[in-house]
Amino acid sequence: MARYLLSRLIQSFFVLAGLIIMVFVVTRQIGDVARLMLPVDASQEQYLQMRRQIGADDPIVIQFGRYLGELLRGDFGVSLWQNVPAMDLVIGRFLPTAYLTLATLSFSILVALVIGTAAALKPGSLGDRIATVISIFGISVPSFWLALVLITVFAVGLGMFRTSGYGGLEYLVLPVMALSAASVGRFAQIVKSSMLDVLTSQYLVMARAKGLQEHVVLIRHALRNALLPILTIIGDEIIGLLNGAVAIELIFGWPGIGVLTLEAIERRDFVVIQACVLFVAIIVVVVNLLIDLLYAWADPRIRYA
């Protein structure tokens, strides 16, 4: 386990390093930070002063060192627009996104378990076909369009739920439904195929042979093992949800980090944009690491391989 942990930690380190280098290169080489940090109508003098101030004329290595030093101290800079530390803004806006993402993740896993298991129990049945149709529509329909349709039907048409805002269940239902469609589709396919594998396994025959009741066999023996493959794609799903959340947050007026990024882009607040990207990326790396460790803990074959 210790060796596995070490190799995963080293890998995460490289992911983070690659990411930091990429953001640095994109903003310093492709763009011009001094320009990005100033309003569009800034004068040439202001521009030159800004270049001196942030040391844009220093050698690239020194610039990178300084940038790295700031990051290591947790200093993401001060928002150009609101004049508060960018990190405070980012953390405050990340919580709603985390709330939305976790709600969507749990909802889609729950739905996928039900329809995936139903499909695996009777291949070719009506339940199987419905599961297939839901999966393929789920991964094909753009979530932001689904969001607009859901608003029109449920909020405007039927007067249920809120069209936008941040809060409890009445605000949460529609964004979660819109965002979870694709995840439900992918999870359901995974659940179905892993359930199919498990259902034909020897230990299930054994469990039945020793006279266990069918629901005990299904829940304690089949489902628990079929859950493992879900763990492997949860990391990718979280990334996908964070991607999709940008448009969903925009539509539902959800005060999350996606909307913050867009606001920062609109106001040309480069410091906050960079802080958003780095913060979310660090969160994703940490979550991926935790999931892999969880997986290794749940499946001894990974630990000792």
Place this chain on the structure above:
Amino acid sequence: MMTASETMLVELDGERRQKPPSALSLLLHDPVALSAALFVIVVVLAALSADLLVHFDVLHEPLRQNLLARNKPPLFESKLGLHLLGTDQLGRDLLSRLVFGARISLGIGVVTILVSGAVGVALGLVAGYRGGRVDDVIMRLTDIQMGFPQMLLALIVIYAAGASVFNLILVLALTRWMVIARVTRASCLSLRQSLFVEAARSLGASHLRIVVLHILPNLTATLMILISLEFGRVMLAEAGLSFIGMGIQPPEASWGLMLAQGRAYITSAWWLVTFPGLAIALTTLSTNLLAGWVRGVTDPRYRSRL
């Protein structure tokens, strides 16, 4: 009297005479896949011939504004003629904008897939065939790339470099090559061990020849499935970026951008949101269905269920 092996040969021969059904006849017998294929063909043809259609007055001029006929419903007849799918907030013909939007949405998808496919397949083949240190480096690179949210990366790249079709394609290709590289590598790894590769090698074939002529052709089916799935994902990503204002810029039309523009009129002009959304959803659905169909036809495990 025939020997046992001769009998087997004759039987084999008899089996061979029942020719396996061709891909086309399989397609004709699968109504779902057939309609998906037809839909894709119609959209592609319309996109390719958009200029001709305008020239022969089948379609309206996509940028021709008519402020007297703003947000008119489908089948509305203005002094310019019939608007089959209605008009948008500037009185432009929606159908015509959809067709010209298809050109951009599909075009970006195709070019992106070509770029990310070429990069992904090349790196995947090198990693899978060479193995060792090269493999390690390339796979760590895909790990790094897959480990963070592409949307935010795309936002910062487009913000720093400016929104243009070229940058959009670059960003989408940059964020989508990894899956292709991984799958190519995995298949290449198993093919590398196969007898026919060993045979080619013992006959003195060069590495390049083995990879291009022996391994790559065996990846065709896998890559076709993957590429049609990826095409759908790229289209959704482009639509998403354009929807939040970081992709295609007006007055150009892309389906995602049209959705964003129609959003303000969602309660008064439902067609502005419905049709572009349907266009994205149906195109992605078709490519996903076709991917499933290719898998069904090429994989014997699935084929037996047909």
